[in-house]
Structure formats: C-alpha cells, structure tokens
Amino acid sequence: MKKPGMSRRKFLIGSAVGGASVVASSYMNFEAWAASEKPVEDVKVTPTLCDGCGNWCAINVYTKGGRIWKAEGIPIAGINHGRVCAKGHALLHEVYNKDRVKSPLKRVGPNKFEPISWEQAYKEIGERLQTIREKYGPESFFLVQYPEGNAGLTNRFINALGSQNSFSHASTCFLPRNIGWWITTGNAKPEQDIEHTRFGLFIGRNLGAGLQLRQLSDMSKAKDRGAKFVVVDPRFSEIAAFAHQWIRIRPGADLALMLALANVIITENLYQKDFVEKYTEGFDEWAEKVKEYTPEWAEQRTDVQKDVIRKLAHDLAEAAPRAFVHRGYHGAMGTQYKNSFQLVRTIGCVNGLLGTFNQRGGMFFAPKVQLGKLDPQKHPAPTVPEGPMVDGSGDPERYPLTPVGLGLTHAIPELAIQGKLKAGFVYHNNPLRTCPNPARVIEGYRKLDLLVSFDYVLSETATLSHYILPESYYLERDDVVHTHLSYQSKQVSIRQAVVKPLYDTKPMVVILNELSQHLGIGEYFNWTLEEYNQAALAPLGVTLDRLKKEGVIDLGGKWEPGEPHFSTASGKLEFVSSILKDNNMPAMPDWEEVLVHPDPKDPHSFRLVHGKQAHLTHTRSINQKYLKEISQLNDMTKVWIHPARAIALGIKDGECMTISNAVGKGRARAMVTEGIHKDCVFLPSGYGVFSRNLRTAFGYGISYNDFLPTYFEPMLGHCMSNEIIVRVEKTVT
C-alpha cells in the first residue's frame, strides 16, 4: 500500500454505480484500450536544439496538453542523426524543477537572496559597474562563459563594455587539443569520417561517455561493415566495451606510445609516401628525431608491451589511409597533462604519416557555413579592444598561442586576488565547481566587487554572485541561428521556445538588450533577435520562418574526399612548425615528461584521473532527478581501483576510501576492478555539487577539482587536470 497521494486517478471509494459500469465496460473493452488510440491530448511538436551539453543536438520536442512530454532526434541533423541521449531526454524535466531561479535575485547575505525587479537589477548593476569603471577601468571587467551559439552576443557585450577579457572553459577542457591541431593542420577541430573507416584508434577519447551521438552512430555502422576500433585508456571506458581491443596504458604516457607508433611506421617504411611528400613539412627532421623512440623505449613508459605497440602500428598502416587516430577532446589530450600539447601534435603527425586527411574513412575538415551579419551602418559593432587578455592569453611574452576570447578561466581567482579583475559576468558556466581547487576559486571570486550570473538555477557560482539574472530555460527561449556543428554537410539550425517561460525569466538576447541600455552601450544592442537571425540567414537563402518550421535545414555542400588543404603557414601538415619555432617552443613533437608521478614505493600513492559519464554533463546535470537516479541505482559514484592495489590497502569492493592530498580530502566507495591501470584511481567527474540550492544533488559525491592544485601549464596555461597525486586509504570509522 502506497499513499495514493500521487494517484492520477481519483480516490473514489465505494462508488458502486461507477464501479459496476467500469466492470462492464472493461469486460467489453478488454483489448480495445490499447488498440484504440486514446484521444490524443493536443500533442504539439516543436523542433529545437538541446542544451544538455555542447553538442546542441537537433530535437523535436513534444508537448502534451501544453506540458513538455518527450523528445525525438531530428534524423537529418548532422550532429546527432536522430538520436537523443539520457541527458537530452531527462533535462526536459528541468523546466519544472523547483530549484529554478524564478525572478532576478539580489544577494543580501551569505546564501540569502531577495527577488528584485529587472529594472532594479539593471539599474544597480549599472551603478556599481560605473563606480568600478571609474576606479579600475574596463580592463577589470570580464565575462566567463561556455561559449556556444550566443557567444557572438555575449562577446559583443563585454567588448562593448571596453574589455577583451572573455574567458571560456577552454583551459579546463580542450585548450592543447585545439592549439595542437591548429598548429599542425591549420584547423583546430578536424573530424573523422568514422562511418567509412577501416580502423580507428582512440587515445583516451571516450565517445561512450563524453558523448557525440553522430560519431557513435557512425561507429555502429562502421562496426557492421567490419571496421576495427582500438581504445587506449588507463581504464576500461565505455567505448572500450564497444571496441575490439583495449590497451591499458599508464596514465600520462600516451605521448610515448604515439612517438613509438611514429617510429615503427617510419622505420618500417609503412607511411604513405605520396602524402608525406606532397602535403607535409619537416618529415626528414622529425623522422630523425623519432628514431630514438622505439617500442622498447615506449614499453618502459607506457606499460604497453612492445609487440602490442608494433602490432598497433601495423594495423593502422594496413588500413591507412582509411584510418584515423581520433582527434580527441578532454581525456588524455585536453587539459590533462603537461605533455598534452605534444601528444596532440604527435597524433596529428601520425595521422599525417598515415595520409588520412581528406580521405574516405580518414580525417576531414568539416565544411563551414558563412552566416550573414547585421548591417553595420544601422547596427554598429563595438570595436574589440586591442592587446592580450589580463591573464596573458595572446601576450607574446606569456601565452602567445592561447587565443584572446578563450583565455584561462582558472586564472580568474588569482587575478581577482591580485586586484586585476573587479567585475564579472558569468554565462552558462559554473567556474566555482568546474575549476581547480574550489577553496581558492571561492576566495578569488569573493574578492570581486561585482559578480553577475546569468543562470537558471543557483549553481555554486550563482550562489556567490551579487546578482542573478535568470535566463529562460532553453525550452522557453529563442536563441541565435546555429551552424558550426553541421559535421559532413552544411546545415543551419535554430533553438526556439517550446513553451512560454514559466517564471519571470528572459532569453539572453533580451537580457543583454535591456541591460546594455543601463550600461551606456545600448547602441550596440539596438536590434531584436529576430533581426539578428534574419541578417544571419540572409546569405543562405533560407527564411527564418522556414528554419523555425523545420528546425534544421541542410544546405548541401557535403564534404567529399580529395586533395587535402591545410591552412598552416606552409599550407602543409607541419611536422616542424614555423609558429612554434618563432615562439621559441619545441618545433617538433618530442618526448616530454608529465609534471608529477605517484610514488612507486608508497602503496597509498596514486594518480587521480577522471572522466565523464554518459548520463551526466560536467557538474550541472546531477541535480536532475532522472539522471541522479541512474547514478544511485547503478552505484556510479564509486572510485575505480585495481585489485592488486586494493588488496595492498585492505580495501574491498564497495568499501569506503579516504582520498586526500594537500588541496583536499574526500570519501568515496571503491569499485575494485581489473579495468584500471595500477598507477591510478578513476573518479567520475559529474559529482560534488556544493551549492545547497541544488537540492537534489547537494553533497552527493566528490569532484577531482577538490584535489587539483592551481597549475598553469607553461606554454598554453591550461590547468593540467590529471596532474594530481592523491593518498588513498581505507576509511577508518
């Protein structure tokens, strides 16, 4: 017996007449109830874009009686091919989450907020910003965001305020990956034609959890066609379960593996000579260099047997050019290690040796859609302030290769402590939880004279902000026209409101429009989203109405294999990079040690590595009930540890471990598994919410950032988030 409180049916006791008629009718309609489509309660379908992660998959959202019901993927969408992930489905429910911010808020005490009107919020922010501008100048302003579709608007906003300090999540996510590929091939994000490949090698890229639905769908088709996939990862990742072979590498040693692959491919003459000759720069020099990096040498570092390395090189070469080494994302070659940049470079170069570029089943550069712009006569654009960012991004003396506009988000607390940053705007980002060392981040952000958050809930960062201007949830708002994820053909898509805003919230573009009037920069926002989007679509010959009806429009221009074009200085794939040379950086991919090592003599000493889970996005989705239930039901907050190491520490599966280092301390239960390298423990990265205002997830699990010191990698300045050594012990109670 459960309390019938939730019953959709009414609690009708002993209604004899009713009872009798139900009996009668149900005997008659025994099977009919399922067959007869019950009168569909006005179902409506709206195409839009999911905002569950950076993929922005195209979805059709169904409402039933005006309430959000379900989503289906839009089949033609290049990014998701009609698929939707667990988050995409579950985050639909977030519209109705009780934790939402329901109107602008002003913080009046620690974790104390007062609802205020938009007008008052704008006015007070304007006044405070003016005071700060007078004292410290606009270079003390910053924006930090997860830059997506609306980034054009938010960057316009911060530039209009006179600041170039626009930060992104780059330094905690992908920085070396993008710069490495850009240096090597002239394109920061090459794609791979997975569907038609014969052989794919994944270096820590875990598509099975760091999802990209199109690539997964292509992997499935390729597998049916007989393609082989090999996954290199210190732990048995989800995509390893799909792949044919798992190589359990020592964390941080992938660079050695890749150099050894290059070594075998070159010394055994397995490379694509035509390609190398025609399309690459500096081969001889690099070939000379990698001679020393034999499989024997690599075996020492990687803990991967030399025969396995040789075989891998042969497999790759045999399938080439219909093969690829995946371009990676965060794991292994995002902002993980001191040597991550060299790793990305080497991966680019090995792809070069295999001649995979612009080949069927190899790497390709996605076709780009050129959107139109607002008429500058009527709608002047602000001038972008010159010079490097306050953190040294774009500064020839400091981080010359780190682009202005990406910046080092984890430097913000330091800069605030130093008094260089005074006023910040946070958009669609949660630096308090997603940057290293929360204590330090909190200390830094506290120092700011003004912090304004645009968020839909009181995230950790929003909770610390002076003002929270709630953006309408993605199902309640229109956004700018979207293109950059069209994959193999040119596509344009749009996010639009499925339901009206439930509360006193506004779309970002409206907030910026209104706020800018109070900040004296109204002239740069003298247009509506409608006008902005129309201007964007103008060159494409697509009307806004049509786009809104179809959600995604394919413009053709599909990628076809052929001659590769590299937009590097030399116009070729650069084994030896002129830019790096000019900046006095190692011009060729070369071996570089990681920053820290676990102590081999100490049974308690481990490297802490982390990774995504498919049903969670960074720190923001564990507060969703449907998603948290998946974690709870399947016990997914556990930290992975190798059986031999666990035995040495007297830890049994499911038992509680204490994890600590100089930065932090926490507890997690152990998952004892063969599926992880002995040197490390693995912590899933979606947990550790410490905002009390996220009531579903508060206090559930821990985060790797709790243990990560504030590092700045010397070349690019990223946060090196796997350079963590922790002490693991059995929790004594």
Next chain:
Amino acid sequence: MPRYGMAIDTTKCIGCHSCRVACQNQNGLDYKETFNWIKNRERGVYPSFDKEYIPLQCNHCENAPCQRVCPTGATFTSKEGVVLVNPNTCVGCKYCMEACPYKMRVVDHQLGIVEKCRFCIELVRAGGTPACVSTCPTQVRIFGDLNDPNSEISKFIAQTGALPLRPDLGTSPKIFYKRS
C-alpha cells in the same frame, strides 16, 4: 499479423542509459520507475579483460508466467504477441512481479498498477519505432516482426544466432541477445 520481438547486440552497448530515459518519457514514468535496466558484467584479466553492458526489459514471453498468475486477467497477450497490462483492471497485487523470472516488472505508483515494457505498442501501431530503439546512439536494438523472415530482426537473429536470456526457464522470450 506480426509477432513483435527485439534483438539486442550487447557488443555495441555503451551503457549510456539513453534508452531508459527515452522510455520513461515516452511512457510518462516517474524518475524511479523504469521499464528497462542496464546491467553490466566484468570478466577476465587484462589483456583479455572485458565488460559487457546488458540492456534488460520485459521479454514478452510466449509462455508468460506473469500472465498465468495474474488473478484479474489484467496481464494479457495482444494479437501481435505483446504482453500488456490493462491499467483498468490491474489491482496492483504484484503477484506477476514475483512470477516473472526475469524480474522485469515495476509498480507504477501513480496509477497503482504493475507495468513493464509494452513495446511502445501505441507508437508501433501508428507506424513508429519504440522509443528505446530510435534513441539508441549505437543501434544496439533492432525491433521488428519475428514472423517475417525478411525483417531486419529475423535476418539478424538468423545470421548471428542471437538467443534469449535463460531459454531454459521455459518462458519463450521474444528478446534475442547477441552477446559476443
């Protein structure tokens, strides 16, 4: 008349749980209630270590014990061979839950009845595909007509020799697994 079944290729499953939530939404289930589960199993020692994700749901048994024990007759088999629960006559006695050897039934506390995977019968009758099938990023699931030897599912089963889970339990399940 079609006889619906499903084939599941566990070698493609990444345990992403997309199917679970797609199904919950399709069927209006509360967050704790689900018609499908993803279990996993580890085997072996590196380098032959392996982990398998196994999606589970009602098998729509030909010879369904849940139906046999249902006192009200609420559990019945549709003309397409889909085992369904009539929400108007189920009393919520949970006898079927005990009887199902696969433990694939759940209490729907909103309706006070016991439910389970229903092969998205409304969607399917309207010409659609079950929600868990269409959302799966790696195409683990194939849904179709077991009576039609030319259907994708029949061919898949014929080619791969996919088998039901625990056929020895004698319930003749209609979900077939390819597991290696």
Next chain:
Amino acid sequence: MQESAWGWLIITYLFLAGAGSGAFLAAVACDLLAPDWSKALAKAGSLVSGPLVAIGTLCLVLDLEAGLWEPWRQIYLANNLSSMIAWGVIVLSIFIPIALLYAAALNEIGFIGKFANKYVRPLEIVGSLFALGTATYTGVLIAVVNGVPFWNTPLMPVLFLASAISTGLAAAMIVAAIIDVATIKTLSNFALGHVIFLSVEALVLMLLVFMSLTRSTEAAYSANLLISGLLSPYFWGLVVILGIVVPFFLSVIEYLEYGEMPKALVVGADILVLIGGMSLRALIVFSGTPPQII
C-alpha cells in the same frame, strides 16, 4: 527489477491466514475428539479463526494499490482461474463466513449462534476442508512462482500446512488461556499436537533447505542465505531455536509432566510457536532469489 515485490503485509497475510485456518482445524479436532475436557480450546480456536484470516485478508487488500484506491476493482480478482490468487479469493471468501458462523455456533453468540448450532457438524466438515485449503493455499501461492526457484517446490505447501496447524493450535491455546486460565492444565493434552506438528515442520523445513542446496543455483543461494548468509541469525535464532526447538522441548516436558509446568512456560511455548511461524514466512519471502539472468 526488484528482488521481492512483497513485504510485511503479505508476510503477515501468509502468517495470519495460516494461523487462522490452523486454529479452525484445532477447534474442530477438539470439538470432535475430546468434547469434555477441551471445550475451552475448541471455543477459543473457533473464536480466533475467522478474525485472524479476515485480518490477514485485510493485509492482502492493503498491499494492493489500484485495487485499494478503487475497491470495486477487487471484483476482477477471480477473473483468471489459473492464478492462485483467484483461487485464494474464492477459498477465503467462503472460509471466513464459515469460520465466523462456526465461532458463533460453538460459543452460542446471539440468534445466529443459536441457529448455526444446529449445523455444527456440517460446518465442521465443510469448514475443515476450506481450512485445509486456506492453509495449503498460502504455500501453493508461492510454490507456483517459478520466478523464485527456492519457492518453486511442492514441499512449500506441506511446510506451510504444518506450520499453519502448529501456529493455529498455539493461537487457540493462548486464547483459551486468556478466556479461562484454569484450562491450562487440560491444555497440556494438546502439547502432543505441538510435538507432532513441530516435528513435521522441522522435517519438511530441513528437506526444503537441503534439497534446495542442490536443486538450482538460485535455490541454493536462497538456502545459503538462510543457513549461513545474511539471514542466518534470524533463521537459526527465530525460526529454528525459538520457533521450533524450544517450544518442542517445552511441549514434550509439558506433555510428560502433565499439568506440572509453570503456566507462563506453557503459554510461552505457544507464543514462541507464533513468533517462529511469522519469522518463517518472513524469511522465506526475503530469501527468495530470482534466477540469474545475465
């Protein structure tokens, strides 16, 4: 996917239905076999029988969801005669009125009692059949569940029947003692009943556990849960020692030392039998393990 969908309400139902029908059988036995010195026991047994089964049935109903919120749905409960619940509903709805009538008859309650008094024998005969049915049926209910291999054995109804009789006897004896303490002495005659039925129960339980150990992996898993696993303290402590061994020996002494045992011990043995019976149901439900499917 849950381990056991049934909880305490169903356990209580299994127990009360067993004890109630057992009490009926005990009452009939007393009334038929030894009408002079066991009148009190017959009366007591008949008095508790109907109410116990009725309360048990109430538990069963309370465990329903839609069937509780919309009670008319219970009409459907006898729709499918291949379901043991359907049969249970039929058997119970006949047995409960008979048991109540029988109580009224033996205790001459009101005009109904007077009327029913004329039909004591037929009531006893038909009632006993339905009492046997009820007691056995609680075992069959779970024995036919092939979703739980441990339960799926013909020994289960036998075990439940044996346990139903001893718990019914115990319930009757306790109530008899409440009605008239003086009867305790004569009650000792019935300690023999405990000796017999506790022995049968112990034997069947032993068979069930040992046969399960080899019957299937899942049945073995369940059996191991009971004899050496998580549930073993409760199994050995509550079911075996307190529920069978102690009352067995107390009953033996009681029988041999006719009337010499302290009253508290006599009633105590009966209470232990009840605790053991309830624990047995609970442990059997909780140890049920589904087949390993992956």
